[in-house]
Amino acid sequence: MGVSGCHHRSDADKDRSMKRSRPKRTRLRASGKAARRRRPELDxxxxxxxxxxxxxxxxxxxxxxxxxxxxxxxxxxxxxxxxxxxxxxxxxxxxxxxxxxxxxxxxxxxxxxxxxxxxxxxxxxxxxxxxxxxxxxxxxxxxxxxxxxxxxxxxxxxxxxxxxxxxxxxxxxxxxxxxxxxxxxxxxxxxxxxxxxxxQNPKTRLSDWCGANRAPYAVYDIVDRAGPDHEPVFKVRARVDGIGEAIETGRSRQEAEMAAADRLLRELQRND
Known part of the structure; x- marks a missing residue:
């Protein structure tokens, strides 16, 4: 009975032991969490x-x-x-x-x-x-x-x-x-x-200008085509009826149309 009493821990002793140990673990977890949540900062x-x-x-x-x-x-x-x-x-x-x-x-x-x-x-x-x-x-x-x-x-x-x-x-x-x-x-x-x-595509910009100014939309005409088939040169007129026109050249019809549209648009914007 005496020996048993020396080695036996009461429920109260166990509770006190658990309470002493918990704060340390809690502090460690809290410290680790705070470290993880530290925000990156510029110096x-x-x-x-x-x-x-x-x-x-x-x-x-x-x-x-x-x-x-x-x-x-x-x-x-x-x-x-x-x-x-x-x-x-x-x-x-x-x-x-x-x-x-x-x-x-x-x-x-x-x-x-x-x-x-x-x-x-x-x-x-x-x-x-x-x-x-x-x-x-x-x-x-x-x-x-x-x-x-x-x-x-x-x-x-x-x-x-x-x-x-x-x-x-x-x-x-x-x-x-x-x-x-x-x-x-x-x-x-x-x-x-x-x-x-x-x-932006000059032809698109010219069309937008015509729409914004309630003008007729531009018309493109081939004025001339020169050079050999493998290296043609197109001359194209961009025309806005009653407003103005411009003529430019290019190595393709599309290139000439865009060049003519860009030139005409710049002239129209200069006169705005």
Missing amino acids: NEQRADIEARIGHVFKDVDWLNRALTHPSLIDNYDGDAQFSNQRLEFLGDRILGLVMAEMLIAKFPAEREGYLTKIFHQLVSGEACAEVGEALGLRPFLFLDSSMEKNKRGSYDKSVADAVEAIIAAIYRDGGLDAARGFISRNWVLDLVDREVSQ
Whole structure:
């Protein structure tokens, strides 16, 4: 009875022992969880560098850090979407669309909706966003999993494109719509809009001009065809009845028509 009493632990003793051990394990788990949830952050030098590139000094740098955090790291934060740039990307896409629509309407007051839509979709595309991000040199600042180092879709870097949209939203959250509009106008309108316009088919642009000005649509006539069959030279007249005409040459009928349309359109716009 005495020996048994020495080795026997009462239920109360067991409870006290379990209570002493639990806090330590709980503290360890809590510490590990906190470490896993620590957000990626730019250091002061990186922050100053990227803010100079994008032209916005953040009052709350957390918006910037989040905009640069790729969803490939989301599992590091218990799947919490707030820790990646996905939600900011969603918002930034809508802000970009709004601002770009405003800018195109202001830049092309006489153009029809169809013409504006074609340019709009080019300017808000992933390719355009990636080009902006590459020009700004964003890639080295992104927080992303090593498996995403070569993440490209087709001909553009999707990680960079998504980060640009997220940065638009981060600027909007931090500084308002005017600040976001400023970022977009600095990086899109001065270059990309003019380039996209110049790449449009001149015949399409001439037709859009005719529609916007309620003029007859252009007619194309072959004025002359010269040269051997393997190297023909076409001379084509582009004519808008009652408005004007222009003649140009090309190595094919299509090339000559486009050249004539471009020349006529430039003359018409000069006289607007």
